Amino acid sequence: MSGPLDELRSAIEKRQALVLVxxxxxxxxxxxxxxxxxxxxxxLASWTGLLHHGVTYCAKWVKxxxxxxxxxxVRAEINVGDCGSLxxxxxxxxxxxxxPEGRYITWLQSxxxxxxxxxxxxxxxxxxxxxPIATTNYDRLLETITRQPAVNWTQRHKVQPILRGDAKGxxxxxxxxxxxxxxxxxxxxxxxxERDPHAQAILREIFASRTVLLxxxxxxxxxxxxxxxxxxxxxxFASSTYPHFLLCLEKDRKSIKLDYxxxxxxxGKTHADLAPFLRSLAPSRKGPPPEPPGTNGPRxxxxxxxxxxxxxxxxxxx
Numbered sequence: 001m002s003g004p005l006d007e008l009r010s011a012i013e014k015r016q017a018l019v020l021v022x023x024x025x026x027x028x029x030x031x032x033x034x035x036x037x038x039x040x041x042x043x044l045a046s047w048t049g050l051l052h053h054g055v056t057y058c059a060k061w062v063k064x065x066x067x068x069x070x071x072x073x074v075r076a077e078i079n080v081g082d083c084g085s086l087x088x089x090x091x092x093x094x095x096x097x098x099x100p101e102g103r104y105i106t107w108l109q110s111x112x113x114x115x116x117x118x119x120x121x122x123x124x125x126x127x128x129x130x131x132p133i134a135t136t137n138y139d140r141l142l143e144t145i146t147r148q149p150a151v152n153w154t155q156r157h158k159v160q161p162i163l164r165g166d167a168k169g170x171x172x173x174x175x176x177x178x179x180x181x182x183x184x185x186x187x188x189x190x191x192x193x194e195r196d197p198h199a200q201a202i203l204r205e206i207f208a209s210r211t212v213l214l215x216x217x218x219x220x221x222x223x224x225x226x227x228x229x230x231x232x233x234x235x236x237f238a239s240s241t242y243p244h245f246l247l248c249l250e251k252d253r254k255s256i257k258l259d260y261x262x263x264x265x266x267x268g269k270t271h272a273d274l275a276p277f278l279r280s281l282a283p284s285r286k287g288p289p290p291e292p293p294g295t296n297g298p299r300x301x302x303x304x305x306x307x308x309x310x311x312x313x314x315x316x317x318x
Contacts, residue, residue: 011211019134054093091186100180125278134171147286152182
């Protein structure tokens with residue numbers, strides 16, 4: 001009788017899975033890049049850290065437009081930590097920076113757009129799974145490792161080919177920093193994505209057609225950047241016969257309250273165990289790797305010097 005890990009391996013081997021990447025992956029890859037607020041530090045790659053960076057940016061560049069006590073009040077809202085409070089803080093930052101134009105663009109460039117990879121082990125391990133990848137992150141760290149283009153939820157014509165396996169790309173469900181109009185941060189942008197039928201269709205297609213492996217969402221429903229969507233998945237696909245898996249630390253598995261079809265699956269005792277665990281899931285391909293999309297045309301032999309040893313073995317030489 002197969003268990004959850006066997007089901008996941010089978011879905012990966014059959015290319016019926018998709019990796020959904022959360023903030024935890026970017027935080028681990030960019031460790032050391034933090035936002036200082038008083039005596040506390042917050043990872044810049046986290047939603048909380050980005051919002052604190054936004055408050056600091058507003059205080060520096062639009063200080064004259066800020067009411068007395070604005071920064072302190074917004075930071076207090078961020079520190080509440082629930083989804084509604086964070087969206088409220090994001091709304092205030094959007095308004096002061098005149099999103100999606102003006103200084104909002106330069107803020108994104110100087111914050112999430114400036115993230116640098118320090119440890120690429122988990123990113124590289126995700127790439128070895130050879131699966132479609134989606135993310136709630138705004139950064140382009142995955143693109144740096146995979147050399148795939150960024151595709152956000154507003155680019156309707158580009159998302160479906162990726163899900164069908166006809167094209168390559170990293171799907172940004174909450175937007176890509178280099179396209180400020182796609183960023184989902186405050187009430188304005190959240191309302192836009194909730195009203196967009198294509199964005200909702202993308203989510204339904206992802207969870208209805210594939211086994212989703214969630215990486216970097218250790219908090220489960222308590223993750224403010226993804227909790228509402230996980231709750232929606234549980235309600236919308238309660239009768240599904242295909243489970244989805246949320247990777248977590250061994251010590252956190254019992255404390256994560258998730259209902260079917262999302263099942264917690266521990267990858268080890270420490271964060272250092274994540275990359276090896278992901279690599280262990282990589283499919284064992286027999287024969288040559290599949291041709292990347294768009295390369296199914298005629299192949300041309302490189303004009304190597306002829307060698308009698310290759311006579312009649314042009315395919316091997318190619």
